[in-house]
Every structure is written in structure tokens, then in C-alpha cells.
Amino acid sequence: MTEKYTVTFQPDNRQVIVEKGETVLNAANKAGIYVHNICGGDGICGKCRVIIKSGDVNTEPTHFLKREEIQKGYALACTSYVENDLVVEIPAESKLEDEQILVKEGKSISLDVITREFEPSDAGMSPTQRLFRHGPLSTKLHFILPKPSLSDTVSDLERIYREIRRELNVPIMQTGLAVIKKLSQTLRDADFEITATLGKRNGTVEIFMIEPGDTSKHNYGLAIDIGTTTIVVQLVDLISKKVLSSKASTNKQTKYGDDVISRMIYAGEKEGLEHLHDAAVDTINRLVGYAVLETKVNLSDITTVVCAGNTTMAHMALNVDPTYIRKEPYVATTNYFPVIRAAEAGIRINPRGLLSCIPGVSSYVGGDITAGVLASGLFLEDELAILLDVGTNGEVVLGNKEWLVSASCSAGPCFEGAGVKCGMRAAKGAVEKIEIEKNFDISWNTIGNSAPRGICGSGMIDMISEFVDAGIINKAGKFDASLKTDRLRQTDEGLEFVIANANQSGRGQDIVITQADITNILRSKAAIFAGIRTLIIKMGLSFDDVKKFYIAGGFGNSLNIPKAIGIGMLPDLPHERYSFIGNSSLAGAKLALLSYDALKEIEKIAEKMTYIELSADNAFMEEFMAAIFLPHTDSNLFPSLRKP
Numbered sequence: 001m002t003e004k005y006t007v008t009f010q011p012d013n014r015q016v017i018v019e020k021g022e023t024v025l026n027a028a029n030k031a032g033i034y035v036h037n038i039c040g041g042d043g044i045c046g047k048c049r050v051i052i053k054s055g056d057v058n059t060e061p062t063h064f065l066k067r068e069e070i071q072k073g074y075a076l077a078c079t080s081y082v083e084n085d086l087v088v089e090i091p092a093e094s095k096l097e098d099e100q101i102l103v104k105e106g107k108s109i110s111l112d113v114i115t116r117e118f119e120p121s122d123a124g125m126s127p128t129q130r131l132f133r134h135g136p137l138s139t140k141l142h143f144i145l146p147k148p149s150l151s152d153t154v155s156d157l158e159r160i161y162r163e164i165r166r167e168l169n170v171p172i173m174q175t176g177l178a179v180i181k182k183l184s185q186t187l188r189d190a191d192f193e194i195t196a197t198l199g200k201r202n203g204t205v206e207i208f209m210i211e212p213g214d215t216s217k218h219n220y221g222l223a224i225d226i227g228t229t230t231i232v233v234q235l236v237d238l239i240s241k242k243v244l245s246s247k248a249s250t251n252k253q254t255k256y257g258d259d260v261i262s263r264m265i266y267a268g269e270k271e272g273l274e275h276l277h278d279a280a281v282d283t284i285n286r287l288v289g290y291a292v293l294e295t296k297v298n299l300s301d302i303t304t305v306v307c308a309g310n311t312t313m314a315h316m317a318l319n320v321d322p323t324y325i326r327k328e329p330y331v332a333t334t335n336y337f338p339v340i341r342a343a344e345a346g347i348r349i350n351p352r353g354l355l356s357c358i359p360g361v362s363s364y365v366g367g368d369i370t371a372g373v374l375a376s377g378l379f380l381e382d383e384l385a386i387l388l389d390v391g392t393n394g395e396v397v398l399g400n401k402e403w404l405v406s407a408s409c410s411a412g413p414c415f416e417g418a419g420v421k422c423g424m425r426a427a428k429g430a431v432e433k434i435e436i437e438k439n440f441d442i443s444w445n446t447i448g449n450s451a452p453r454g455i456c457g458s459g460m461i462d463m464i465s466e467f468v469d470a471g472i473i474n475k476a477g478k479f480d481a482s483l484k485t486d487r488l489r490q491t492d493e494g495l496e497f498v499i500a501n502a503n504q505s506g507r508g509q510d511i512v513i514t515q516a517d518i519t520n521i522l523r524s525k526a527a528i529f530a531g532i533r534t535l536i537i538k539m540g541l542s543f544d545d546v547k548k549f550y551i552a553g554g555f556g557n558s559l560n561i562p563k564a565i566g567i568g569m570l571p572d573l574p575h576e577r578y579s580f581i582g583n584s585s586l587a588g589a590k591l592a593l594l595s596y597d598a599l600k601e602i603e604k605i606a607e608k609m610t611y612i613e614l615s616a617d618n619a620f621m622e623e624f625m626a627a628i629f630l631p632h633t634d635s636n637l638f639p640s641l642r643k644p
Helices: 022-031 065-072 120-124 156-167 177-188 252-256 262-269 270-296 311-317 367-376 457-470 515-538 556-558 560-567 584-594 596-610 620-628
Strands: 004-010 014-019 049-054 056-057 074-076 081-082 086-089 139-143 174-175 192-201 205-212 218-227 230-237 245-250 301-308 354-357 384-390 394-399 402-408 430-436 443-444 488-493 492-500 510-515 546-552 579-582 609-611
Touching: 004 022, 014 022, 022 081, 022 086, 056 074, 065 074, 074 560, 139 156, 139 301, 156 174, 156 177, 156 192, 156 205, 174 177, 174 556, 177 205, 192 301, 205 492, 218 311, 218 584, 230 270, 230 584, 245 270, 252 262, 252 270, 262 270, 262 311, 270 311, 301 311, 301 367, 301 584, 311 367, 367 384, 367 394, 367 546, 367 584, 367 596, 384 515, 384 584, 402 515, 430 457, 430 492, 443 492, 457 560, 492 515, 510 515, 510 620, 546 584, 584 596, 596 609
Parallel strands: 004 086, 174 205, 218 301, 301 354, 384 546, 402 609, 546 579
Antiparallel strands: 004 014, 049 074, 049 086, 056 081, 139 192, 192 205, 218 230, 230 245, 384 394, 394 402, 430 443, 488 492, 492 510
16 A cells, blocks of 8 residues: 655645655645746756755755755755655745736737727728727627517527528528527527527537527626736626736646646646646636636626637647647647637636637747737738747747748747746746946846845846946856956856845845856847847848837836847847837737637738748858857947947
């Protein structure tokens, strides 16, 4: 019989019973405590640090912990195995907390016009003025039907079809057997006053619900951004078009790894895909539950869902195998999912409600990007424009109303905290802005104005820019070892620079940047710039041709444009050409939720967009190597940075 032991997690004081030999990380997952781990429990990121307060664990050797830390009880949760009853403390830097998640759509140029009512007089408008009709995926219609008589003996179902066609041009309609079985009694109990809920489903219109009386004023939908790191849900009134509630949290899949590659590998393990699917859907259902409680909306009145996410997230949300996305030649199961019942995916709304996933373009440019193109209005531009979405990875779209090309930059999750010793996501306590003053004094701003716990992506860009200006690092990103400051110190692993002392930080330890950290940051910024420049070159263009540059995602929310240009991550364009457009994936999903025309437009965008694979492209590799320098080996690309 397998021995079982109790593991108690502090400071939450949660207990769970596990079998001997299970990892502390698995025990934490079972207890509903999500410990930061980027590698999915493979022991190669060093982020899942815990403190064993009492009890014994069998721990594998690791270079991520210093001798004095091990003596204090520190261990990696993923490589520490339960031997008996344990008390485990989760330090602040290891516990996943809700990020500064972007739930606002930002200033996308099309948002203020795209959901207005369509008027007949709009038919002659130019493409840049064209508006999408307000027409959700599901619609409720109230009818008082004429009662059957000897002179009107059409069937109950045909009676409803007849009334619908008097109001709408609907050549093809269908109704499920479950609705038909209850139809006759429902009509007569309601004295033939009913509300029919119609859904647009794969080229047809389906009556998927018949209710007694008039419920037409209560029709709601969900716009969902399924991000690798975070999930955002908006509850929308499909009649007034108002957002009633916005909720967001960490994607529970992060306990299986922070990046999509780790999760795809885990999906190939026994029951791995099921676990990943359940984690994503559990997160969605929890957020929907909070929104319903807040608004007092009846769950059965939520009749439709539109999701946007990268290709891997869409596969996992629908429990579809993503294995071949990561294997050459990188083929997805599908880029176009049919409209299905939300219940088939496990999303709890009206049992017969519909779910649509926004289509993507390729294995690494998904529905979140096509939704972003719609929300930004890039597809309507006369002049050349770029959309850049930097999250756990980086995607670029280049084009205008005539053509679109896209690529994934393969930047990795560095700006989400991976590969940086004190890196973290944009959560409370993350340093998001840094300035270096005289005598190397440092001032910073943190999310939530709390004590610093680590450095997020925007803070890393500020830091590298400030380091160059202060002479702390050279153009190759190397520390100046002759610097006269106590902040720069030698360790067994090389030079590191202290951003905040232990008594200043919110983690009880120094917050530092190492030489290896800088190398990783430069590689990530180089991949983003190289991806943008490779697309420009392949299309025979120059940066001067780009008249608008849209930056999407939470990363751009606090990005300092001059500093991002200064380190060579963004092209040297006039600052007024840059626009932050917020969570464009969520914005596009909301537009598609409110307008079936917008959803069909996204399908056209996906069909029109050409994907360029950069992972094995020699031109990209050459651009990447040139961009590792600060700001670049070719100073002509950054004329505004050249000193007179």
C-alpha cells in the first residue's frame, strides 16, 4: 500500500494529502496554490523556489540555489519529492498572483465606429468609413404567433419559421431535435407567445432555444482572450453593446509551464491534454462565475461566446491535440474551428449556447493576431502599417488594405520574466520603470507602488537603456568591470548589478541583473527587431514606408518608446507614428461577438494574410545576429541616435 502524507502550505495554511514520492510542485497544484514555474516542472528554470519548514524531501541537486539558501531550507518544488509530512512556505517571489492584466481595448482606431448601427445610406462609403452592422452571433426574437386553426394548419415549427422569415431574410434554418421534442407543449403552455433564440452556425441559422413569454431583452455574450499567461473575460449585453463586467486572472495552465512549447510537450503525456484543457476551461468558468455574481445576470441568458487566442491555446481550449504545431513543418490540426456548442468545450453558459473561436493563420500566428488586425483597423489602412503584439512571444503583421504578411519573432518569454534571474511578469511589485541617477543611485516605479519583487519587461527595457547611457554596459552589453560602485559585484557566476538591496525589496533578497540576464534580454529584443526588419526587406520596403505602428498587449501598456528605440528593439520612426492599442485580441473578440459581419471580416483577414516562417530563414538569422548589438551593428538604421 502506498504511503500517504500531509503537506501544509504557508502562509495560506492549506493542506493536501499526497502519496510518498510526489513532487512538492504537484502537491501545491492539488492544494490550489500555483507556484511560479516556467519550464513546466522540468527543473530548468529555477523559479519554483520554496522553503521546507519541517519534514523531509528527497531533492535533486540544482545550480539555481546557493549553499546558504539550501542551508535555510530552500528547495525547488519541481525536483523535491515528499518523504513524510511537510510544512512548506511559498515565498512571495514564487507565488503566482494576478498580473496587471489588460482588460481595456485601448485606442484602436476602429473601435469607436465599428459597432455602430449599419444604415442604408452607409452603403456607398469608402472602406475606411465602412461600418459593421450590429448583429451578434445569437439573437432573441419575441413573437405572438397566430394560433393554429382549420384554415391555418401548418406545423408548429413551420409556424415559427414563417414568422421569422417575415422579419428576416433567412433562407436556411434548422432546429435541433431537443428543441423540437418540447416545442408543441411549450407553445401551448405559453399561449403561443414565445421568444426564439437564433444562432448563426456554419452557414445556417439555427433556432437553438424556444422560451415562453418575452425574454428578448435579456441576451448576453462573452468575449474571451485566452492568453498563454492570462485569460480575460468580458460579459457583454448583446442588445445595448455595453460591457457589463471585465474579469481577468492567470491562466491555470501556467502550472504546467509558462510557454506554449512546454505545454505542448506536456500535452503529449498521458492525460496531459485533458489536464491542460481542464485548466483553461476552469479559469474561464471561474471568471464567468465572478462576472455573473457581480452583474446578477442569469447564466442561461448568456447565449454565445467568442474566443481569441493563439493557435496552441485554441487547440487546448477545445481539447484538440497540438502535438504537430511544434514539430517541423509546424502544422496545426486546423486554423478554422466550426461554431460549436459552448458545452462541448465545457464552458458553462446556456447549455445550448454557441462558441466561436476566431480563426488564425498558422501554427504561430493565431486568432489573437487576426482579432488584433481587425481591432487596430490595419486591414483598412491606405498606407503601410505594422501591428506588433509582444506577450509570451512576439508576432508581427505588416501591410494595409491591399495585402498582409505576418511572422512570429520567436523572442521567447524573456519579457515575461523567463531567463532573467529576478525577472517576473507584470504583477504587483514588478519594477516597470527605472532611472539611474548620479553616483549610480537608482529610482524605480513598481506596479501597485509596492516594494520591488522583480523586474518585468518594460522595466528591463528601461534598465538596458539606462545602463548604456550611464556607461554601466558597453554597446555589446558587457559590464564595465572597472566601474567604481558597490552595486557592481563579482559572484561565482560572473558580474551582477544590484537594482535593489534586500532591505528595499519585497522578497527579502537583493534584486539583481546578471551578465547572463543582459545577454538573454538582448537576444529577445534582437529577435523582435529582426522579425520586423526581415518582413520589411522581404517585401522590398524600408522603415520610412511605415506610417503607423500599432503596439498591442499588456507589454506595450508601460513601454517607453524612446528607450525601446534606443536599445534597438523598435525601428527608429517618429514617435507620433507609434500607438498603444491595449488588448487588441480582446477588442477583436468583442467586435466579432457584437457583429457577425465583423466575424466574417476576420475570416477574410486570415485568408488574406501570408505567413512567413522565420525559424529556418537565413535572412532572419543574419538580421538577428546584427541586432544583438546596442542598438544595432548598422548605425544607419538608427539615425536619431547618432551623436553630432
